[in-house]
Amino acid sequence: MASHRRPKQPSRTRVTVLTTAAAAAVALSSQAANAAPSEKPSKDEVKAKVDKLYEEAEQATEKYNGAKEKQEKLQKEISTIQDNVARGQEELNELRDGLGSMASAQYRSGGIDPSLQLFLSADPDNYLDKASTLDQLSGQQVEALKKIQVKQRDLAQQRSEASEKLKDLSATRTELGNKKKEVQGKLSSAQKLLNTLTAQEKAALQQEEQRANRTSERQVLTGGKSTPASGRAGAAFAAAQGKIGTPYVYGATGPSSFDCSGLTSWAYAQAGVGIPRTSQAQANYGTRISSTSQLQVGDLVFFFSDLHHVGLYAGNGQVLHAPRTGTNVRYESMSTIGGPFMFGVRV
Numbered sequence: 001m002a003s004h005r006r007p008k009q010p011s012r013t014r015v016t017v018l019t020t021a022a023a024a025a026v027a028l029s030s031q032a033a034n035a036a037p038s039e040k041p042s043k044d045e046v047k048a049k050v051d052k053l054y055e056e057a058e059q060a061t062e063k064y065n066g067a068k069e070k071q072e073k074l075q076k077e078i079s080t081i082q083d084n085v086a087r088g089q090e091e092l093n094e095l096r097d098g099l100g101s102m103a104s105a106q107y108r109s110g111g112i113d114p115s116l117q118l119f120l121s122a123d124p125d126n127y128l129d130k131a132s133t134l135d136q137l138s139g140q141q142v143e144a145l146k147k148i149q150v151k152q153r154d155l156a157q158q159r160s161e162a163s164e165k166l167k168d169l170s171a172t173r174t175e176l177g178n179k180k181k182e183v184q185g186k187l188s189s190a191q192k193l194l195n196t197l198t199a200q201e202k203a204a205l206q207q208e209e210q211r212a213n214r215t216s217e218r219q220v221l222t223g224g225k226s227t228p229a230s231g232r233a234g235a236a237f238a239a240a241q242g243k244i245g246t247p248y249v250y251g252a253t254g255p256s257s258f259d260c261s262g263l264t265s266w267a268y269a270q271a272g273v274g275i276p277r278t279s280q281a282q283a284n285y286g287t288r289i290s291s292t293s294q295l296q297v298g299d300l301v302f303f304f305s306d307l308h309h310v311g312l313y314a315g316n317g318q319v320l321h322a323p324r325t326g327t328n329v330r331y332e333s334m335s336t337i338g339g340p341f342m343f344g345v346r347v
Contacts, residue, residue, distance in 0.1 A: 043197060043204060046194070046197055053189050053193070054324040057183050057324070058250075058260065058308055059304075060179050060183045061251065061308075062279055062280065064179035064182075064183055064250070066277075068176055069277045069278065071169065074165055074169045075169065081162040082162060084158055085155060088158065091151060095147050095148045099141070099145070190325070209327075212332070212333070212336065213331065213332070215333070216330070216333050217331050219317065220318050229298040230296075233297070233299065234271075235270065236264075236270065236271040239267045240263060240312050240320050243263065243266075243267075246258060247328050248324055248325055248326070248328065248329070250325065260311065260323075261279040261282060261310050263311075264279075264311065265282070267312065280306070280307050282300055283345060286300070286345040286347040288343050289345065289346060290344075292317065292334070296313065296346065299312070299313040300344060300346075301319055301345075302341075303337045303338075303339040303341055304340065307342060309321075309339065318331050319331070319337065
């Protein structure tokens with residue numbers, strides 16, 4: 001007779017676990033359904049982030065400019081040293097040839113001086129250190145040997161100097177490459193943020209910027225109490241005015257594109273004044289002016305605590321400058337640069 005067994009019931013523990021898990025799943029589903037979707041950053045929030053990235057890119061740009069300037073300077077110095085070494089080697093060869101001619105003449109006249117023969121097969125620097133041998137040479141031979149010794153020492157020193165500068169050049173090139181990557185990285189991040197904006201938001205930002213530009217231009221044209229530009233400062237300012245609308249490109253020094261210090265250095269060059277390439281170096285090239293009320297049109301004006309931005313004072317609290325990537329050379333209120341005014345410099 002078949003036995004009928006009752007099905008095995010799940011344990012109380014298992015039931016509790018399953019019930020708890022099911023309740024948790026329901027709760028999570030409910031939270032997910034009710035949770036607000038992550039909010040897209042507003043136009044103004046994106047602009048603030050982009051402006052910060054552009055500021056960081058400009059900081060890196062000025063360091064890039066400094067490394068580039070140093071590289072160019074080192075290349076010129078190395079080239080000059082190498083030219084000097086080449087000429088010095090030619091002079092040394094001529095001195096040795098002259099001493100060899102003396103030896104040949106001695107040989108033809110009855111035999112070469114043993115001491116001179118020793119010299120020709122040894123290092124003259126070590127040889128001349130043995131003062132006793134000088135008595136065995138003629139005055140002409142001693143003079144030739146001393147010239148050779150001096151020339152060899154000069155060449156050794158110049159070669160050593162060139163070697164050190166080549167090491168410095170290599171390190172500078174590495175720094176230049178790193179700064180270039182840093183700038184490009186910041187600009188790429190800024191562009192990605194801008195790409196999150198709608199066409200309407202981008203248009204609104206552009207309109208805001210255009211309104212600000214028109215306001216700054218009116219302030220410049222009305223003149224007011226600002227001291228007008230004159231002399232070389234006036235010529236530099238006029239040159240920069242001729243570049244309004246020219247695009248900002250990091251590392252550029254004109255005439256078809258500029259970064260901030262590239263514009264100011266180019267403008268003063270048109271006035272016949274050579275000023276340094278970077279904003280930090282330009283800050284030390286003239287008389288400092290701490291008060292905006294004392295600024296004259298054409299003075300250099302510096303912003304941010306590390307002085308990574310520079311422009312030309314345009315009068316009425318306005319500056320003519322190359323602002324940042326994505327913009328052109330333009331007038332702008334000093335109050336909207338994004339960093340504090342530090343001081344001016346009258347070149």
